Amino acid sequence: xxxxxxxxxxxxxxxxLVLSCVKDTDFDQAEDITLTPVVELDLIYFDLDASEFFxxxxxxxxxxxxxxxxxxxxxDSEIRESLRRADFYFKFTNSxxxxxxxxxxxxSEQNDTTYTTQAFVNEGSSANVVITEFEEQIEGExxxxxxxxxxxxxxxxxPSSNANLSGNLNLQSKTTYYLEIRDRQ
Amino acid sequence: xxxLLTFILAFCLTAAIGxxxxxxxxxxxxxxxxxxxxxxxxxxxxxxxIPFLSQLHINxxxxxxxxxxxxxxxxxxxxxxxxRKIFEMENTDFFTTTQQLEILxxxxxxxNEFYFSGGVYQEFDFITYFPRDLAILAWEGNQQYLDYxxxxxxxxxxxxxxxxxxxxxxxxxGKKLTAGLRLKVYSSMLSARSxxxxxxxxxxxxxxxxxxxxxxxxxxxxxxNTTGIASLDGMQGSExxxxxxxxxxxxxxxxxxxxxxxxxxxTDNIQASASIVDLGAIFHSKDAETYQARGSxxxxxxxxxxxxxxxxxxxxxxxxxxxxEIEREIPIDTINSGYTQLRPVKMNASVKxxxxxxxxxxxxxxxxxxxAGVSRAQxxxxxxxxxxxxxxxxxxxxxxxxxxxxxxxxxxxxxTADSFSFSxxxxxxxxxxxxxxxxxxxxxxxxxxxxxxxxxxxxxLGFNIKIDEE
Numbered sequence: 001x002x003x004x005x006x007x008x009x010x011x012x013x014x015x016x017l018v019l020s021c022v023k024d025t026d027f028d029q030a031e032d033i034t035l036t037p038v039v040e041l042d043l044i045y046f047d048l049d050a051s052e053f054f055x056x057x058x059x060x061x062x063x064x065x066x067x068x069x070x071x072x073x074x075x076d077s078e079i080r081e082s083l084r085r086a087d088f089y090f091k092f093t094n095s096x097x098x099x100x101x102x103x104x105x106x107x108s109e110q111n112d113t114t115y116t117t118q119a120f121v122n123e124g125s126s127a128n129v130v131i132t133e134f135e136e137q138i139e140g141e142x143x144x145x146x147x148x149x150x151x152x153x154x155x156x157x158x159p160s161s162n163a164n165l166s167g168n169l170n171l172q173s174k175t176t177y178y179l180e181i182r183d184r185q
Numbered sequence: 186x187x188x189l190l191t192f193i194l195a196f197c198l199t200a201a202i203g204x205x206x207x208x209x210x211x212x213x214x215x216x217x218x219x220x221x222x223x224x225x226x227x228x229x230x231x232x233x234x235i236p237f238l239s240q241l242h243i244n245x246x247x248x249x250x251x252x253x254x255x256x257x258x259x260x261x262x263x264x265x266x267x268x269r270k271i272f273e274m275e276n277t278d279f280f281t282t283t284q285q286l287e288i289l290x291x292x293x294x295x296x297n298e299f300y301f302s303g304g305v306y307q308e309f310d311f312i313t314y315f316p317r318d319l320a321i322l323a324w325e326g327n328q329q330y331l332d333y334x335x336x337x338x339x340x341x342x343x344x345x346x347x348x349x350x351x352x353x354x355x356x357x358x359g360k361k362l363t364a365g366l367r368l369k370v371y372s373s374m375l376s377a378r379s380x381x382x383x384x385x386x387x388x389x390x391x392x393x394x395x396x397x398x399x400x401x402x403x404x405x406x407x408x409x410n411t412t413g414i415a416s417l418d419g420m421q422g423s424e425x426x427x428x429x430x431x432x433x434x435x436x437x438x439x440x441x442x443x444x445x446x447x448x449x450x451x452t453d454n455i456q457a458s459a460s461i462v463d464l465g466a467i468f469h470s471k472d473a474e475t476y477q478a479r480g481s482x483x484x485x486x487x488x489x490x491x492x493x494x495x496x497x498x499x500x501x502x503x504x505x506x507x508x509x510e511i512e513r514e515i516p517i518d519t520i521n522s523g524y525t526q527l528r529p530v531k532m533n534a535s536v537k538x539x540x541x542x543x544x545x546x547x548x549x550x551x552x553x554x555x556x557a558g559v560s561r562a563q564x565x566x567x568x569x570x571x572x573x574x575x576x577x578x579x580x581x582x583x584x585x586x587x588x589x590x591x592x593x594x595x596x597x598x599x600x601t602a603d604s605f606s607f608s609x610x611x612x613x614x615x616x617x618x619x620x621x622x623x624x625x626x627x628x629x630x631x632x633x634x635x636x637x638x639x640x641x642x643x644x645x646l647g648f649n650i651k652i653d654e655e
Contacts, residue, residue: 036324037327041400042397046488052491065491069500089397172396173396174397176328
């Protein structure tokens with residue numbers, strides 16, 4: 001009996017212990033797994049009529065118009081850890097015979113300014129619509145500042161204005177987010 | 186998140202088409218062959234599985250990738266290897282793992298010549314197809330894929346944890362035919378499935394669009410059915426095992442199913458057999474939660490209106506409005522109504538040619554039993570297997586060689602071609618030592634030299650007490 005028992009037991013050991021193994025692998029490589037997606041995403045857009053720059057009620061120019069929106073995804077902890085670079089692209093289409101200064105002020109939840117940038121829009125006319133493109137590449141220390149923000153204040157400033165001013169200032173914008181997603185302990 | 190990813194990768198890659206028991210099928214010396222075909226020829230008089238040890242079955246595999254492909258020490262950057270694999274694999278590639286543990290198994294031949302058998306086993310079954318488009322989107326982003334519609338419908342996965350109670354009868358009907366039937370009651374502990382999804386995500390540069398891009402979700406229709414999971418949410422981690430054990434014993438969602446099978450002796454050395462296993466359904470009603478997202482939406486970014494505001498007056502809540510709009514257009518509904526889930530039905534068929542010396546009995550031709558098959562020491566044959574999966578059946582073909590080496594020891598070697606590979610060699614050994622029966626079956630032996638290079642691995646082993654016919 002003893003010898004007959006031995007054979008299957010030896011076979012089992014042969015199966016499980018001798019034959020099976022996992023070789024030439026290095027699971028520590030998992031620590032190096034890094035996802036590097038490049039994401040194209042629309043940002044804000046607006047279409048401002050020239051009449052917005054004149055207060056019809058009080059009959060005075062309104063030199064700066066301002067609006068604010070939250071962009072809460074930006075200070076999300078995952079984004080804060082993973083965002084390596086952000087390229088802003090702004091495309092202004094201007095048919096108002098004035099140049100503009102457009103300020104983008106990024107604010108934190110506590111309304112502290114974390115990052116600012118500024119674009120100058122060339123003067124256009126109803127006959128000649130002028131396109132001004134503005135790009136800003138943000139990386140390094142600046143990206144840390146940018147990702148502290150959860151809202152952006154957009155201020156459009158006109159040097160002079162009157163009741164008869166006509167045309168439109170249109171903005172289209174997008175951001176290219178360069179992410180680097182990996183395990184950070 | 187990364188640890189989870191690593192775990193899933195390592196687990197799925199190391200852990201055959203799910204549930205193909207090509208080694209066990211038709212291997213009469215192993216009482217558990219009754220579970221692969223209730224109509225198998227049963228030689229013994231009685232059997233009892235050693236509780237919890239009568240069958241352990243684990244198998245896992247990935248159709249398009251091996252552990253070595255990703256974690257091999259090739260000197261190449263792991264990220265380039267992953268990227269290459271993402272693009273190489275197709276959306277019909279899958280990761281699967283199945284585990285079964287038999288708690289009880291017994292059988293006896295009654296006076297009326299029926300062989301009755303029954304038992305209880307626990308099963309975990311998981312399959313996910315490779316959502317290639319979403320993997321590309323996560324890995325690469327959308328910048329290089331403008332105007333490309335990422336397919337959201339590639340998400341297709343099911344996971345089930347259940348207990349199966351079964352009882353069957355097997356009888357030799359005439360000289361040539363043996364047939365069997367098994368009834369099953371399923372008690373589902375946990376179940377989750379997301380199949381038949383559809384929809385696309387596209388980023389396009391549209392002329393005359395409101396903004397630079399249009400990000401479009403078109404005709405999304407994504408459903409996730411779950412049962413047994415919602416109620417675990419509020420529980421302490423330590424309470425969950427007790428709760429699940431309760432469900433294992435008739436506390437979960439019920440289902441019913443049958444197995445059918447037959448073996449027919451065409452001549453005294455050619456035998457054909459076929460079986461259908463798990464033809465049934467689970468009726469999910471308790472603790473059911475279905476999440477459903479349907480709709481289409483185009484995102485253009487955030488439009489600023491520049492409303493004239495007084496000092497300190499807040500502007501419009503653009504971001505909240507945007508979130509509300511998305512939720513309105515593609516609402517995620519939670520539905521508590523039950524659903525019926527078909528079990529993954531399996532089919533087996535085989536033809537076997539036996540030769541060599543006659544085993545069992547007197548060793549001579551039984552002249553009173555002409556035309557019926559006799560047991561011989563060697564056999565060769567072919568087997569076919571298929572299992573119904575969310576994206577259609579998966580099939581496997583097997584060539585096998587069986588040999589009774591000694592009176593107490595038989596072995597079966599198989600060569601299987603399936604979705605994983607065309608070079609799967611398996612070996613099963615069954616030993617009868619006195620009344621003690623032991624068996625072990627393993628797949629993909631050619632890869633055991635380095636399991637990391639195997640796309641699938643399957644192992645079954647168990648201990649029984651077998652009392653043979655006098």
